[in-house]
Amino acid sequence: MKLKAVKELKLMANSMRADVVRMLLPAQSGHTAGPLGMADIFSILFFHEMKYDAKRPAWEGRDRFVLSNGHICPILYSAMARAGFFPLEELLTLRKLGSRLQGHPSMAKLPGIENSSGPLGEGLAIACGMALAGKMDKSSWRVYCAMSDGEHQEGSTWEAVMLAAKYKLDNLVAVCDRNYIQIDGKTEDIMPLGDMAEKYRAFGWHAITVDGHDYAAVMAALDEARATKGKPTMIIARTVPGKGVLMFENNYKWHGVAPKADEAAKALIELEAERAKIEAET
């Protein structure tokens, strides 16, 4: 499904944020900050940028989407349900015994999931393998890899960064959720990541820093990635963790906590008000 207008993409992100809150409530476990922070980017990727066929998840010509920071999967599940991979009602089975929607994604359970994740620091290597295979086959599909800033504290990530540059994987674009938080606090207090775009450039990548909630900027960065030849592209997307619900925003304590009933009700009211604002935009 392709949405052309930015307003439609914003409405989609708003619906997905509400899905995340509704999913986490019955689960009473899971991650709130990351999924809400990445909603705008997932809306752009799934409803503007990537090519796929939800009814044929294994279609050979599809773009591959790799989620490296598996804990933000509620936003992936919401995007997939709204794209038609499975019924919306199934979202409410998140983290239930036997559900296809595990707390961290499983490619063995849910068609359309390209990689199982949860252990951080693995996704970029998987995406590199796919991109390398695509190049060897001279395929036109591209590989999109969503990552977090926290997992850049793992050496395995940087091994994949080097490999992607060596093999000139210009069919690979990674988007990093640069939200400056991780499980126990601020990234810059725990293990500073500094200027991530500069680091990627030093490793031979094309790197772009954007405001991860600025639709025009994210879309332009994805266009720039497609036009960049001979090197992979990293989009450092500065996001507000918990974006869209004030009590969740910029507070690392919401990294891995689900809202209680009263908090979820309040959050949904706030998201509804935001929806009315987007609808009123010209």
Ligand SMILES: Cc1ncc(C[n+]2csc(CCOP(=O)(O)OP(=O)(O)O)c2C)c(N)n1
């Ligand atoms: C290899 C590995 N080590 C530790 C964890 C536990 N863990 C889960 S999420 C997380 C925080 C990582 O930071 P980030 O991904 O930036 O978190 P967010 O911005 O979504 O809060 C950690 C340490 C893990 N999943 N995998």
Ligand SMILES: [Mg+2]
């Ligand atoms: Mg983070």
